[in-house]
Amino acid sequence: MENTFFTYLSSPVGWLKLTGNSNSLLSVSFEEMEGDGSSELPPILKKSRRQLEEYFEGIRKEFDLKLSPEGTDFQQKIWKLVTNVSYGKTATYHDISVQSGSEKSTRAVGLANGKNPIPIIIPCHRIIGSNGKLTGYAGGLERKRWLLLHEQQNSPKQDMLF
Incomplete structure (x- = not known):
C-alpha cells in the first residue's frame, strides 16, 4: 500500500485538507481547523496547494493536476x-x-x-x-x-x- 501524505490550506471557504500519494491528489476536504500536516510533502501536494491558492486569488481558471479519486x-x-x-x-x-x-x-x-x-x-x-x-x-x-x-x-x- 502506497503512503499517503496530507497538508492544510487556509482558504476563503475555510480550511482545506489535501491528501495525496507520491503521484496523485486523492482528496480535498473541508475542515473546521488546521491540523498537523505530513512532515514531507510530495510534489503533487505542493503543486495542488499552489494551484488552489492561484484559484482563490482569481488567477487560475483550470487545474492541471493528476487526480485519483476513489469511486464507482x-x-x-x-x-x-x-x-x-x-x-x-x-x-x-x-x-x-x-x-x-x-x-x-x-x-x-x-x-x-x-x-x-x-x-x-x-x-x-x-x-x-x-x-x-x-x-x-x-x-x-x-x-x-x-x-x-x-x-x-x-x-x-x-x-x-x-
Whole structure:
C-alpha cells in the first residue's frame, strides 16, 4: 500500500485538507481547523496547494493536476463530466445525466456529485438544480454560493449564473 501524505490550506471557504500519494491528489476536504500536516510533502501536494491558492486569488481558471479519486465506475464517469463544466459556468444535474447517457438518472447524478472526494478541483459546485437554484453541496450551500460568485467575479461579464 502506497503512503499517503496530507497538508492544510487556509482558504476563503475555510480550511482545506489535501491528501495525496507520491503521484496523485486523492482528496480535498473541508475542515473546521488546521491540523498537523505530513512532515514531507510530495510534489503533487505542493503543486495542488499552489494551484488552489492561484484559484482563490482569481488567477487560475483550470487545474492541471493528476487526480485519483476513489469511486464507482458511474461516479468516475460523472466526475469526468463535471470536470468539463468551465470556470464561471454552471450545468444542471439533468444536463449531466443527459451527457452521461442516462437521462433519467438525475438523482443518481446528484448522489455521485455529492460523493466527489476532490471538490473545487472537480467542480461539483458548478452543478445546480434545473430551476436555477443552488441545491446540495457537501461543503454547504454557503461555500457553493461563495465559489460560484468568486468564479463569476473573475470571469468576463455575463448574466447571473443562478
